[in-house]
Amino acid sequence: MGKPMKMAINVIICHLLFRVKYQNLTELENLNRCVICPNHTSIFDPFFIYPKTDNLHIMAKAEIFKNKLLAKLFLHYNVFPVDRNKVDVKSTLTATNIFKENTGNVQFLIFPEGKVIKKNEPIGKVRNGAVFVAGTANVPILPVYISRNVRPFRKITVTFGRPMEIDKEILESKDIIREKSKELLDNIYKLKEEQDERKNI
DSSP states (O other), rough: OOOOHHHHHHHHIIIIIEEEEEEEEHHHHHHHHHEEEEEOTTTTTTHHHHHOOOOOOEEEGGGGGOSSSHHHHHTTTTTTEEETTTTHHHHHHHHHHHHHSSSSOOOOOTTTTOOOTTTSOOOOOOOOOHHHHHHHTOOEEEEEEEEEEEOOOSSEEEEEOBBBOOGGGGGGOHHHHHHHHHHHHHHHHHHHHHHHHHOOO
């Protein structure tokens, strides 16, 4: 997406439709290459992240690509599909190749729970794709928590956590990848506690 689109999203969605507030934004600004991993409670979540990124690529569910016209539009704007019903090796390779083919800034958005988790639902089951991509590309993961009260004209808080360094050696063990993925999810939801603490100050 170009600067005009980024500005439009920032003004229309992040300021007019919602009142988006960012916490610990420097954690993102200090990372030119990383995998960004938020919780996922709304279809608007990518739009809350996008205006603060540089050369963002997004992994999204394959179902939204069924319409050929929309599929072309998504691909044009660096959004590509992942099949959530299986281990999608093709999408994982696409993600890692994007890092290989771009020597400059690359930020990749992956929702580790793999689907929208509604407000009253429990935490989702974490998937291993984000950790695998980060390990293969040798880039850190940035945990993010987006407040779950996503309604028009309400304040939305986006909190960035400390980056997780992912050692390539973890790729040698599925168990370690799984453990690191659980740690990632824990780190995301710990940021909710930080948001709650700031509300009480």
